[in-house]
Amino acid sequence: MLNAANDWITSHKIPLGLWMSDLVDLVRVHCTGLLDVISGSITWGVDSFTTLLQAAPPIMLIVLAVAGTAALKRRFLAPTLVGVGLLFILNQGYWDDTMATLSLILFSTLISMLIGVPLGIAAAHRPWLNKAMHPLLDLMQTLPTFVYLIPTLILFGLGTVPGLISTIIFAIPAPIRMTEMGIASVSKTFLEAGEAFGATPRQLLWKIELPAALPMIRAGLTQCIMLSLSMVVIAALVGAGGLGVPVVRALNTVQVDVGFEAGFAIVILAIILDRVCRSGDSGQ
Amino acid sequence: MNSALSFRHVDIMFPSRKGGGLVDKAIVLAREGKSRAEILEATGVVLGVSDANLEVERGKISVLMGLSGSGKSTLLRAANRLNKTVNGEVLIGNGVAHVDIASCNDDTLRDLRKTRIAMVFQQFAILPWRSVRENVGLGLELRDIAPAIRREMVDEKLELVGLDKWADANVKDLSGGMQQRVGLARAFATDADILLMDEPFSALDPLIRRKLQDELMMLQKKLKKTILFVSHDIDEAMKIGNQITIMKEGRIVQTGTPQEIVATPANDYVRDFISHMNPLPILSADSFMKPLAPDLSNLNLAGSGPYRLEAATGKLVSDTRNFSTLFLAEGQPAPQTLAEDCILCVHQTTSLSEMAALSQQSPWPLLVHNGSSIIGLCDERSIISAVVQVSQDAA
Ligand SMILES: Nc1ncnc2c1ncn2[C@@H]1O[C@H](COP(=O)(O)OP(=O)(O)OP(=O)(O)O)[C@@H](O)[C@H]1O
Ligand SMILES: [Mg+2]
Numbered sequence: 001m002l003n004a005a006n007d008w009i010t011s012h013k014i015p016l017g018l019w020m021s022d023l024v025d026l027v028r029v030h031c032t033g034l035l036d037v038i039s040g041s042i043t044w045g046v047d048s049f050t051t052l053l054q055a056a057p058p059i060m061l062i063v064l065a066v067a068g069t070a071a072l073k074r075r076f077l078a079p080t081l082v083g084v085g086l087l088f089i090l091n092q093g094y095w096d097d098t099m100a101t102l103s104l105i106l107f108s109t110l111i112s113m114l115i116g117v118p119l120g121i122a123a124a125h126r127p128w129l130n131k132a133m134h135p136l137l138d139l140m141q142t143l144p145t146f147v148y149l150i151p152t153l154i155l156f157g158l159g160t161v162p163g164l165i166s167t168i169i170f171a172i173p174a175p176i177r178m179t180e181m182g183i184a185s186v187s188k189t190f191l192e193a194g195e196a197f198g199a200t201p202r203q204l205l206w207k208i209e210l211p212a213a214l215p216m217i218r219a220g221l222t223q224c225i226m227l228s229l230s231m232v233v234i235a236a237l238v239g240a241g242g243l244g245v246p247v248v249r250a251l252n253t254v255q256v257d258v259g260f261e262a263g264f265a266i267v268i269l270a271i272i273l274d275r276v277c278r279s280g281d282s283g284q
Numbered sequence: 285m286n287s288a289l290s291f292r293h294v295d296i297m298f299p300s301r302k303g304g305g306l307v308d309k310a311i312v313l314a315r316e317g318k319s320r321a322e323i324l325e326a327t328g329v330v331l332g333v334s335d336a337n338l339e340v341e342r343g344k345i346s347v348l349m350g351l352s353g354s355g356k357s358t359l360l361r362a363a364n365r366l367n368k369t370v371n372g373e374v375l376i377g378n379g380v381a382h383v384d385i386a387s388c389n390d391d392t393l394r395d396l397r398k399t400r401i402a403m404v405f406q407q408f409a410i411l412p413w414r415s416v417r418e419n420v421g422l423g424l425e426l427r428d429i430a431p432a433i434r435r436e437m438v439d440e441k442l443e444l445v446g447l448d449k450w451a452d453a454n455v456k457d458l459s460g461g462m463q464q465r466v467g468l469a470r471a472f473a474t475d476a477d478i479l480l481m482d483e484p485f486s487a488l489d490p491l492i493r494r495k496l497q498d499e500l501m502m503l504q505k506k507l508k509k510t511i512l513f514v515s516h517d518i519d520e521a522m523k524i525g526n527q528i529t530i531m532k533e534g535r536i537v538q539t540g541t542p543q544e545i546v547a548t549p550a551n552d553y554v555r556d557f558i559s560h561m562n563p564l565p566i567l568s569a570d571s572f573m574k575p576l577a578p579d580l581s582n583l584n585l586a587g588s589g590p591y592r593l594e595a596a597t598g599k600l601v602s603d604t605r606n607f608s609t610l611f612l613a614e615g616q617p618a619p620q621t622l623a624e625d626c627i628l629c630v631h632q633t634t635s636l637s638e639m640a641a642l643s644q645q646s647p648w649p650l651l652v653h654n655g656s657s658i659i660g661l662c663d664e665r666s667i668i669s670a671v672v673q674v675s676q677d678a679a
Contacts, residue, residue, distance in 0.1 A: 189409040190409060190411060192366055192405070193403075193405065193409040194422075195366065195397070196364055196397060196401075196403040196480075197397060197398065197402065197403075197470075197474065198393075198394040198398035198423070198426055199394075199426050200426075203426055207425070211413045212411075212413070
């Protein structure tokens with residue numbers, strides 16, 4: 001009896017995997033032109049920005065970064081940290097890879113914020129959308145990265161774009177969530193102050209909700225950058241450049257020293273980016 | 285249509301569950317005089333306000349009073365539709381015509397909120413990411429007024445509330461009293477003629493509260509706004525209100541001038557309210573002065589001192605000296621320092637507490653006038669006996 005049920009269940013497999021691969025095929029067949037345009041322009045953007053960063057004299061960039069942090073922060077610790085960290089990366093010979101990673105993170109964060117903040121605002125204003133989006137966002141952050149790496153590879157081929165897309169899928173829930181929370185938690189009295197003076201819904205958004213939610217949105221930005229950075233190795237696996245590349249190479253050739261050097265560079269970059277992001281909000 | 289703001293048969297209900305059908309039933313029950321608890325039990329609808337009728341005259345301060353939960357804020361917020369009414373009209377008049385803000389379309393509503401009605405909040409609702417000037421300019425900014433003009437208008441209002449030195453300050457650095465000044469300036473800035481104030485001073489400590497009340501009254505003399513003011517402090521209401529409305533459980537119990545409320549309380553609820561009141565500020569001079577005979581020629585004031593009132597000049601004289609008389613109009617404050625032989629002649633509406641203060645400034649008795657002629661006299665003894673009388677009544 002139980003055996004029969006078991007057999008029936010196993011023999012009538014729901015073709016979930018098949019559906020997904022059919023879907024991917026469908027997209028590939030019908031949208032090749034569009035996909036090529038997207039892929040081409042993103043690759044061009046990331047690559048040319050990488051080239052630009054790599055072409056600039058490292059010392060000049062380091063000086064600029066230190067000066068910038070000092071101007072934002074007006075303290076000694078953060079600029080010192082930035083300076084020492086970047087010099088160390090330069091010393092270890094990972095400057096170019098670091099610049100490529102920086103460029104990748106910049107683009108993924110930019111795209112994540114451009115999509116995530118409006119989505120977060122929309123969700124905060126529409127409870128049903130928020131409810132519908134929650135499980136999806138959870139899925140995006142828990143689904144093993146490799147699962148959606150495969151279709152992106154098929155659609156875009158090896159290179160920068162699949163790396164960027166996986167990074168965005170992993171990082172974008174942060175700005176969406178934080179924006180949604182920030183807007184939803186704006187004090188009712190602030191909203192009423194705006195309404196009482198005749199604000200339109202649009203004015204309410206720009207003059208009350210967004211400024212009030214700004215600290216949360218900024219926290220979402222910081223998280224987004226950190227999450228993007230945590231994807232560098234996986235991005236390298238599908239052909240994106242950056243600090244992930246030496247890590248992957250070290251993995252393949254079992255080189256402990258290279259692995260540690262590149263890993264250390266990633267950690268330093270993380271600390272620097274974290275410091276710089278926070279300097280904005282600790283200014284007050 | 286002389287009222288600037290009038291509520292006509294206003295009902296406000298808060299349905300706690302979805303589905304509007306029960307609201308109709310709640311209104312019927314409310315009209316039958318059922319209590320809030322009974323209505324909630326039967327329909328799941330919270331009664332906010334039931335059948336409220338109130339006329340606020342142009343240039344007057346009307347105070348809504350009542351215990352917590354009596355529906356004061358709910359009614360006030362219907363005046364700019366922060367709360368929606370279920371029934372009735374809320375008319376905003378301009379002397380010739382009026383608009384029903386409860387039923388107008390969204391554009392008209394926003395226009396009214398931008399130009400006619402402004403609001404001051406209990407918790408200040410000052411936006412912490414804006415400077416003082418930017419906060420005060422909020423209403424003008426929403427109206428898309430050019431920055432240069434806006435700045436000029438804002439600075440004028442900042443001066444009005446004594447914040448001109450703080451224009452660029454961070455609002456987080458201001459004390460509560462200062463923050464509420466920003467709130468007042470913000471409400472004045474749009475030049476709205478109707479101001480809604482929901483317990484604007486309750487969050488402040490007593491000294492600052494009194495100070496701001498005084499400032500508001502000074503400003504009101506100049507600006508002549510129509511103000512709907514919520515308070516749960518009867519002393520505050522008596523002090524600033526031209527009209528007082530007492531509310532209970534979402535219904536208006538009595539509306540009248542402070543004097544009317546004190547003289548003829550409608551029921552025990554109102555009586556209970558005024559029994560907690562400090563009567564010194566409302567007892568007016570004509571109620572405890574020594575009246576003078578209409579014919580002043582034979583006046584003998586020997587009983588109140590060695591003075592004589594000269595009918596021809598209206599001056600007070602004694603056997604040894606002449607006095608100059610300083611007439612104070614209604615509400616006009618006395619000068620800081622008085623000449624030694626100056627006699628004050630105050631208006632009959634001057635309160636007992638003011639009279640007590642004035643009597644300390646001048647060693648001579650105070651005369652009382654009614655706007656056209658001198659009708660009475662208060663010396664120290666009559667003031668003291670009035671205070672004694674009041675404190676005996678209160679005990
Ligand atoms: N948005 C709302 N939703 C549901 N119920 C409400 C809402 N606003 C007010 N009420 C209810 O309406 C009643 C009247 O409230 P209101 O705030 O007008 O009282 P109040 O007289 O201003 O009291 P307080 O002195 O405490 O401010 C209360 O029972 C309150 O719970
Ligand atoms: Mg209230």
